Amino acid sequence: MTAPPATDVIDKRARSLVPWLLVAGPTLALLVFFVLPNAILLSAGFLKSEGQTLTGQLTFENYAFFFGRPTYVAALLRTFFIALSVGVLVVVLGFPLAYFLTRTRSRWKGLLIALSLSPLLASVVVRTYGWFIIFNRFGALNDFLLYTGFIKERLAFMPSTGAIIVGLTHSLLPYGVLTIMAAVQSLNPQLELAAMSLGASRTRTFLRVTLPLCLPGIAGGFILAFSISLSAYATPAILGGPSTQTIATLLYTFMIAILDWSVGSMLGTILIVTSGLMVYLATKLGAKRSAL
Amino acid sequence: MGNERVADIALRLSKLGKKFGSVVAVDGIDLDIAEGEFVTLLGPSGCGKSTTLGLIAGFFPPDSGAIYLKGASVESLPSFKRDIGVVFQDYALFPHMTVADNVAFGLQMRKLPRDEIAARVDEALQLVHMQGLGGRKPLALSGGQRQRVALARALVIRPKVLLLDEPLSNLDLKLREDMRIEIVNLQRRLGITTIFVTHDQGEALVMSDRIAVMNAGRIEQVGTPGEIYEHPRTRFVAQFIGSMNFFSGRIVANGGPSHVTTDKGLALAVPVPQSLAVGTPVYVAIRPERATLSARAPGVDDHITIKGSVRQVIYLGARHEFLLDLESGDQACVWVSNEKGSARYAVGEVVYMSAPVDSCLVLPASRGHASSPRSDA
Amino acid sequence: MINGVRRGSNAAPWFALKVVNTVIFIFILGPILITAAASFNEANQSKFPPRGFSLKWWADAFSDDWVDPVLFSFRLAICAALVSTIVALPLTFGLTRYRFKGRDALITLALGPLMLPALVISIGLLQFFYLIGLGDYVGFWALLAGHFVICLPFSVRTIAISLYGLPANVEKAAASLGASPVTVLFKVVFPLIKNGILAGAVFSFIHSFSDVNVSLFISRPGQMPVSVKILGFLEFGFAPTLAAVAILTMIIPLVLIIAIERFGGLGDFIYGERARG
Numbered sequence: 001m002t003a004p005p006a007t008d009v010i011d012k013r014a015r016s017l018v019p020w021l022l023v024a025g026p027t028l029a030l031l032v033f034f035v036l037p038n039a040i041l042l043s044a045g046f047l048k049s050e051g052q053t054l055t056g057q058l059t060f061e062n063y064a065f066f067f068g069r070p071t072y073v074a075a076l077l078r079t080f081f082i083a084l085s086v087g088v089l090v091v092v093l094g095f096p097l098a099y100f101l102t103r104t105r106s107r108w109k110g111l112l113i114a115l116s117l118s119p120l121l122a123s124v125v126v127r128t129y130g131w132f133i134i135f136n137r138f139g140a141l142n143d144f145l146l147y148t149g150f151i152k153e154r155l156a157f158m159p160s161t162g163a164i165i166v167g168l169t170h171s172l173l174p175y176g177v178l179t180i181m182a183a184v185q186s187l188n189p190q191l192e193l194a195a196m197s198l199g200a201s202r203t204r205t206f207l208r209v210t211l212p213l214c215l216p217g218i219a220g221g222f223i224l225a226f227s228i229s230l231s232a233y234a235t236p237a238i239l240g241g242p243s244t245q246t247i248a249t250l251l252y253t254f255m256i257a258i259l260d261w262s263v264g265s266m267l268g269t270i271l272i273v274t275s276g277l278m279v280y281l282a283t284k285l286g287a288k289r290s291a292l
Numbered sequence: 293m294g295n296e297r298v299a300d301i302a303l304r305l306s307k308l309g310k311k312f313g314s315v316v317a318v319d320g321i322d323l324d325i326a327e328g329e330f331v332t333l334l335g336p337s338g339c340g341k342s343t344t345l346g347l348i349a350g351f352f353p354p355d356s357g358a359i360y361l362k363g364a365s366v367e368s369l370p371s372f373k374r375d376i377g378v379v380f381q382d383y384a385l386f387p388h389m390t391v392a393d394n395v396a397f398g399l400q401m402r403k404l405p406r407d408e409i410a411a412r413v414d415e416a417l418q419l420v421h422m423q424g425l426g427g428r429k430p431l432a433l434s435g436g437q438r439q440r441v442a443l444a445r446a447l448v449i450r451p452k453v454l455l456l457d458e459p460l461s462n463l464d465l466k467l468r469e470d471m472r473i474e475i476v477n478l479q480r481r482l483g484i485t486t487i488f489v490t491h492d493q494g495e496a497l498v499m500s501d502r503i504a505v506m507n508a509g510r511i512e513q514v515g516t517p518g519e520i521y522e523h524p525r526t527r528f529v530a531q532f533i534g535s536m537n538f539f540s541g542r543i544v545a546n547g548g549p550s551h552v553t554t555d556k557g558l559a560l561a562v563p564v565p566q567s568l569a570v571g572t573p574v575y576v577a578i579r580p581e582r583a584t585l586s587a588r589a590p591g592v593d594d595h596i597t598i599k600g601s602v603r604q605v606i607y608l609g610a611r612h613e614f615l616l617d618l619e620s621g622d623q624a625c626v627w628v629s630n631e632k633g634s635a636r637y638a639v640g641e642v643v644y645m646s647a648p649v650d651s652c653l654v655l656p657a658s659r660g661h662a663s664s665p666r667s668d669a
Numbered sequence: 670m671i672n673g674v675r676r677g678s679n680a681a682p683w684f685a686l687k688v689v690n691t692v693i694f695i696f697i698l699g700p701i702l703i704t705a706a707a708s709f710n711e712a713n714q715s716k717f718p719p720r721g722f723s724l725k726w727w728a729d730a731f732s733d734d735w736v737d738p739v740l741f742s743f744r745l746a747i748c749a750a751l752v753s754t755i756v757a758l759p760l761t762f763g764l765t766r767y768r769f770k771g772r773d774a775l776i777t778l779a780l781g782p783l784m785l786p787a788l789v790i791s792i793g794l795l796q797f798f799y800l801i802g803l804g805d806y807v808g809f810w811a812l813l814a815g816h817f818v819i820c821l822p823f824s825v826r827t828i829a830i831s832l833y834g835l836p837a838n839v840e841k842a843a844a845s846l847g848a849s850p851v852t853v854l855f856k857v858v859f860p861l862i863k864n865g866i867l868a869g870a871v872f873s874f875i876h877s878f879s880d881v882n883v884s885l886f887i888s889r890p891g892q893m894p895v896s897v898k899i900l901g902f903l904e905f906g907f908a909p910t911l912a913a914v915a916i917l918t919m920i921i922p923l924v925l926i927i928a929i930e931r932f933g934g935l936g937d938f939i940y941g942e943r944a945r946g
Contacts, residue, residue, distance in 0.1 A: 022763035023775060026756045030778050030821070033814045037793030038785070044796060093693050100690045102720035116697055121926070122919040123896040129903070129915050130700025133707050133717050140703065140717040173697060202682055231786030234881050238903055248788055255792055257887055265796065268789045279784045351841055372852075378845040384838035388860045401847030422938040449846065 038272065045266035062266040075245040076270075081230035082165055082236075082246065089169040090225035091218050094176035099214075101177070102184040113181075120174045124234040131167045132158075132238055161240030167235040172228055174222035183217020219285045227278040231271050247271060297574070301360070302327040302485040303348065303453050308357035310343055313348045317343040319509030321357070325453075330476065332496040335506035335532070341489045344506075345455050348487065350541050361452055372401070372487065375486075377446030381458045383438045385430040391441050392426030398449035416448035419478065436467050443475070447482065452487045454479070458493065472498055505529045523591040527655045530577045537583070537624045539576040540657065543568055552576055552654060556620040560596050562652040573657040580627040582651040585614060585635070585643045597646040600624065602637050612636070616645060703918070706914035722805060730913035738895035739918065745809065745894060746877040749816035750870045756817070757824035764825075765832045783822045787882035790815055795886045808892035815883040820876055822871030831865025832858075869928050875922045 045062055066072050101113050119127050134140045135157040142154045157163055187210065195205040233248040240249065246269055255264040303325040310318040318340045327330050327436055335340035347354050350371035359367040363499055366374050375399070381385075385394050392413050399409045417423045420440040439459055446454055456475075460468045477497045479486050490496055496503045497517045504514045505528070513520060513529045524530035531538070541554035543564055550564040552574060560576050568574065600618035609630070614637060616624045626645055628634055637643055703717045708730075711721025729735070764776055782790065794815050798807050835858065843853045881896045888897050895918055899911055 015941050019763045019767035019769045019772075022759040022767075026760035026821075027778070029756055030781075030818070033794070033816045034782060034790070035778070037797040038789065039750050040796050040800060041789060041793040049934055059787045065720060093696070096686055096689050097693050100686050112694075116694065118923070119697060119701060121875060121879065122701065122915070122921040123899075125896050125899045125903070125913040126879075126919050127700060128703060129899075129912065130702075130704040132903070133703050133912075134700065137714070138682065138714070143716075170696065170700060173693075227784075227786075231788045231882070233788055233885060251788060251792070252885070255795075261792075261796060264792055271789050275784060275786055349841070349845055351844070370850075371841070372847050372849050374845075376845055378842065380838045380842060382837055384836060384842035386839055386843070386857060387836060397843065398846035401852070424752075445842075445846070532851075 021069065023147070030151050041265045041268045044262050045269040047133060047262055061094075062263050066263065068268060072250065075250050076247060078161060078244065079246040079248075082168065083226045085165045086168045086172060086229040087222040087226035089165070089220050090172050090176035091180070093169070094173055094180050094221055095214070095218060097173075097178035098177045098217075099184050102181050103189075116177055117174045119171070124171055124232070125238070127171045128235045128238045130165050131163065131170065135163050135166075135239065153161060158239050159244050161244050163239040164236050164244060165248070167239045168229050169225075169231055171232075171235060172225045175224050175228065179221040179224055180214065180217045183214050183220070216285060220282060223278055223282045223285075227275050230274055230278075300327050301325070302329070303487070304358075304360040305344070305348070306358045306360070308344065308347060308359065309355050310340075310347060310352070311355050316509050318347065318354075321509075321511055323504060323514065325485060325487065326529055328488045330479055330499060330501045331486065332488045332500040332503045333506055334490060334491060334493060334496040334503050336491055338508075339506040340509040341491075341506050342457055345457050345487065345489050349376055349378050349455055360512070371419065375449075375452045377449055377451035377454045379439075379442045379446050379454070379459045380645070381461055383430075383442040383459075385438055385441055385445075387430050389429075390426060391422065391428050391430070391433070394430070394441055395426075395445045395448050398445065402449065407471055412448050414546065415584065416444040417639075419447065420444045420474075435463055436471070439463065439471065442477070442501045447478070447484070451484065454484045456486065456488045458490055459491075460490070468495075475499065505532060507532075524577070524653065525578070527575050527657065530575075530653065530655055535580050535625065535627075537578045537580060539578075541576060541624055542576060543570050543572050543574055543654075546570055554620060554622065556622055558598065558618075558620040558622065560652070562596065562649055562654055564654050568654070568656060575655045575657055577653040577655055578624075578647045578651060580613070580625045581611075581629075583624070583626045583645050583647040585626050585628060585637060585645060587635070587637075587641075587643060589644045590646055592646065594649045595646045596649060596652065597644050598624070599642070599644055602639050602641050602643060605637070605639060614643070618645070675874070691739055701916075704912050705916045708909045708916060713908055726909035727913045729910040730917055735895070735910070735914050735917075738893055738898045739914070739921075741809075742878050742894040742896070742918070743921070745812055745816060747872045747876040748813055750873040752813065752817045753820035753824045753873045754866060754870045757828055758866070759833065760821075761825050761828040765829050766838075779825050780822045782819045784788050787819060787880070788885065790818060791883045791886040798887070807887050808889045811887035812884055812892070812894070815887055816877040816880065819880065819883055820873035823872040823876060824866075826887065827865045827869035827872065828862060829865075831862035834865075835861055867929065867932075870883045871925060874925065878922055 046058055046060070075202060097116060101109070104112070106112070132139070136142075137154050139157075141157060142151075145151045146154065191209055191213070192205050195209045196202070200208065231248055232246070233252060236244065236246045236249050237252070240246070242273065245253075247270060251264055251267045251271075254260050254267065301324050303323075305321050305323040308318055308321040309316075321340075321344060323331075335341050346352055347367075350366070350369060350373075354367055357367070358365055361374060361376075376647060378460065385391075386397065389397070393415045395416055396409050399412060404412075413426065414423065417426060420443050422437065422440050422444065425433075425437070429539050430441070433441065439462075442459070459475075460471055462473060472495055488496075488499060497520075500517055502514060502516055503520050504511045505520060506512065507528045513525050515523070520529060521533055524533065527538070530536050539552075539554045539558065539560065541552045541558070541560070544551055544553050544559075545566060546564040546566065549561065551559055551561040553559050554576070558589060562576055564574075589599070598620065600616040602614055603617045603623070604615040606613040606615070611630055612634075613629050614626045614628065616626065618624055624645060706719050707717050708726050709722050709724070710716050710719040710726070711723045716721070745935050760779060764772060764779070794811050795807060798804055801811075839857055839861070840853050843857045844850075848856065878894075879896060880894065881900060884894045884897045885900075888894065895914065899915060899918075902908070902911055
C-alpha cells in the first residue's frame with residue numbers, strides 16, 4: 001500500500017488526459033516567450049539585415065564579418081580568459097568559505113551564511129559600483145596607495161581586464177559558495193574521522209579524502225561562475241572600456257549603437273552555444289541536478 | 293466457517309487480482325471476513341498483503357475480482373466513497389493540523405454538526421488515552437502517541453472495516469508489545485471488523501481471530517492461530533510460523549500403516565493424509581518443542597525415534613536449544629524447557645530424539661498440493 | 670566524537686581557516702559598505718572614505734526621478750512573481766505527479782532559462798516583439814514576459830521540493846477518511862506546500878527586482894527598471910545619488926527576506942534539499 005510504482009499513483013482512468021491539461025498552458029507560454037525568441041535569434045544570425053529589419057536572405061556574412069576583425073576576435077578570447085580566471089578565483093576563494101560555513105558550529109552560523117550570500121540581493125550594478133569607487137583614478141585604492149606612499153602618481157586600475165575579473169569574482173562568489181556548500185554538506189564527516197583513525201594526518205586526510213569528494217561541487221561552482229561570466233554585461237561595462245570589450249559589451253554596441261541586429265543575434269548565438277557546452281560539461285561531471 | 297449468513301459477512305474478497313507492470317502482486321484472493329472479526333494478513337515482504345489492503349481501501353483498482361463491503365460491491369468505488377478507516381505504517385497524520393483536527397477530519401468530511409464532532413473527538417482521544425493532548429501538533433508527539441492519534445482518527449468515524457498496515461513496525465519492542473494488547477482490547481470493545489497486515493508472526497498469533505498466511509500473491513492457509521500453528525497445510529506456512537524441523541522425503545506407503553522415507557534413508561512411520569499418493573515428495577515436519585531428548589532409546593509406542601549427537605547448545609534463558617547431527621545425516625533442533633531437573637546434554641554427546649507420531653506433520657513439497665485438513669480442523 | 674576533532678591537532682588549521690575567511694568576508698562585504706558610505710559624501714563625488722557628511726544625496730534618491738523607477742521595478746517584480754507562481758503551479762503538479770511522454774523534455778524546457786544567458790533572452794524578445802508587430806509593447810509587457818521566463822524555474826523548483834517533501838501517505842489518509850480529490854488538494858496539499866509557493870515567489874521577486882541583463886534591451890525611457898537606469902547613469906560618471914539609490918534597491922529585497930523568514934523560513938529551499946514534512 002505504501003509502495004506502488006509511480007505509474008499507479010494516479011487512477012488509470014484519469015491518467016491520460018490530466019497531465020496534458022495541467023501543463024498545456026504553461027508549455028504554451030514557455031514556447032511563445034522562451035523558445036520562439038531564441039529560435040528567431042539563432043536564425044537571425046544567419047540572415048542579412050538592414051539595421052533593425054531582418055531580410056529573408058540567408059548569409060554567413062555576419063560570421064565572416066565578426067571573425068575577420070582581429071579586435072573582435074580578441075574580444076572573444078578576452079571574454080573566455082576573463083571567464084576562466086573568474087571561475088578559478090571563485091572556487092579558490094569560495095571553497096574555504098563554503099567549507100567553513102558548512103562545518104562551523106558557531107552561534108552565528110546562520111548570520112554568517114546570510115551575510116556571505118547577501119550580495120545576491122543586490123543587483124549586479126550595486127555590487128560593481130563599489131569596485132568602481134575603489135578602482136577609479138580618484139578612487140579609494142589610489143587614495144590609499146598615495147597616502148601610504150606606495151605610489152607617487154595615480155594609477156589607472158580601470159578600465160582593465162583585471163578590474164573586470166575582480167568585479168566579477170566578487171559578484172559571483174556567492175553562487176560558488178552556494179554550490180560548494182551543497183557538496184560539502186553531503187560529505188559525511190565520519191569519513192574524515194575514519195581516515196584519521198587509520199593514521200592519516202589532517203593534511204593528508206584533506207588531500208586524499210575531503211578534497212576529492214568535494215570535487216564535483218567545486219567543478220559545479222567553477223562551471224557556474226564560468227557560464228555567468230561569459231555573458232556578464234554590467235561589470236565589464238562599468239569596469240571596462242573600449243579597449244577591454246567582451247562579447248556582452250560588443251553585443252550591446254551592435255544592438256543599441258550600431259543597430260545591426262543580425263550581428264547582435266550572431267553574437268547571441270555564440271553565447272547560446274558556449275553556455276550549452278557548459279551545461280553539457282556540467283552534467284557529464286555529475287554536477288547536482290535539479291530537484292526534478 | 294460457512295455457517296455465517298450472508299448478512300454477517302462484513303467483507304468478501306472474491307478472486308481479487310492486481311498486477312503492477314509485469315509483476316503479479318495479488319493472484320486471485322478469496323476471503324470472507326465476519327462482522328467484528330480480527331483477521332491478520334501475514335506474510336513476508338512482497339507477498340501481496342499490503343497490496344491487498346490497498347485494494348480493500350480503494351487506493352488503486354483491482355485488475356480482476358470483486359470486493360463486497362457489507363454486501364455492497366465496492367471495487368469500482370474510489371477510496372473516499374468507501375466507509376473505511378486506515379492506519380498507515382508511518383501514521384500519515386496531517387502535520388499542519390492539531391491532534392484534534394486530525395481526528396475530526398473524517399467527521400468533517402461526513403458533514404456532522406460541530407458539537408457532535410467535538411464530542412466524538414473527545415471520546416476517541418479518551419479511548420486511546422490521548423485526552424488533553426488535542427491541541428498538540430503531530431511534530432510534538434512521540435512515535436507511540438502519533439500511532440494512537442492515527443488509531444483514534446480511523447476509529448472515530450466508526451468505519452465498516454478498519455485497516456491497519458503494519459502500524460507497529462516503527463515502534464520499539466516494549467511499546468510494540470503493549471500496543472498489541474491495547475489494539476486488541478479496543479477492537480473487542482468496539483466490535484469493528486478489522487484487517488491487520490504484518491510480517492511479524494508473533495503479532496499475528498497474539499492478536500488475531502483468524503490468520504491468512506500469504507505467499508507470492510496468494511493465500512496459502514486461513515485459520516485460527518491454533519490451526520495455523522498446530523496444523524499448517526503447506527511447507528511455507530509451517531516454516532513461517534514458529535520454528536520447524538523438516539525432513540525431506542517421499543511417501544512409501546499411505547495405507548493402514550503409512551510411512552515416509554527421507555532422502556537420507558530414514559524411515560519414519562508417520563500418518564500420511566489420504567489425498568497424497570505414494571511416491572509424492574513430502575516434508576515431515578516436527579516442532580522442536582514437541583520433540584524430546586533422551587540418553588537412551590526410549591521404547592515408547594506411537595513415537596518416532598532418531599539417533600544423533602549434539603552439535604551445539606544454545607541457552608535462551610527459559611529454554612535450551614539443542615542442535616543435533618542425526619545418524620541419517622539430517623540436522624535437527626530440539627527445545628528443552630529449563631525446568632528443575634531437566635537433563636542437560638553436552639556437545640558431542642549421543643542422544644535420541646523422539647516425537648509423538650501425532651505431532652509429526654506430512655506436508656507436500658510442491659505448491660498446489662495442500663494436504664487436506666484434518667477432520668477436527 | 671565530532672566535537673573532539675576541533676581541539677588538539679585541528680586547532681591551528683581551523684584558526685588559519687578563520688583568518689582566511691575573515692579576509693574573504695571583507696572582500697565580499699567591503700564594496701557594498703563602501704557604496705553605502707560613499708552616498709554620504711558632502712561633495713558630488715563618490716569617494717571613500719567619504720569627505721564630509723551629507724544626506725542631500727539621499728534626499729535626491731527619494732525624488733521622483735528615482736522613486737518612479739524603483740516603484741516600476743517593484744511593480745514589475747510583483748507581477749513577475751505572481752505570473753511565475755500561477756504558471757508554475759499546474760506545471761509543477763503535472764511534472765512531479767505524472768509520467769507522460771515528453772516529460773523529460775518539458776523539465777529541460779522549464780528549467781532552461783536558468784542555463785541560457787539572460788542577455789540572449791533579452792535580444793530574443795526584442796526581435797520577437799518587433800517581428801510580430803508589437804514593437805510598441807517593448808517596455809513593461811516585454812519586460813514582464815522576459816522576467817516571467819527567468820523567474821519560472823525558481824517557482825517550479827521550490828514547489829517541486831515542497832511536493833516531494835509531502836509526507837508519504839497523507840493524501841491517501843485524507844481520501845480514506847472521505848475527502849474527495851478536490852478536497853484533498855485544498856485541505857491537505859496546498860496548506861503543506863504553501864511554504865514552497867511562497868519561497869518561489871520571493872526568489873522570483875528578488876531575481877526580477879535585481880535583474881539587469883534581461884531588462885537591458887527591452888526597456889524604454891519611462892518603463893525602465895531602476896537597475897538599468899543606474900547602469901545608464903554610471904556610464905556618464907559617478908554620483909553619490911547613484912550610491913544612495915543602489916543601496917536602496919538592496920534594502921527592499923532584504924526587508925522582504927527578513928519578513929518571510931519570520932513566517933516560514935527559506936533555508937530548506939536554498940540548497941535544493943527536501944523540506945521537512
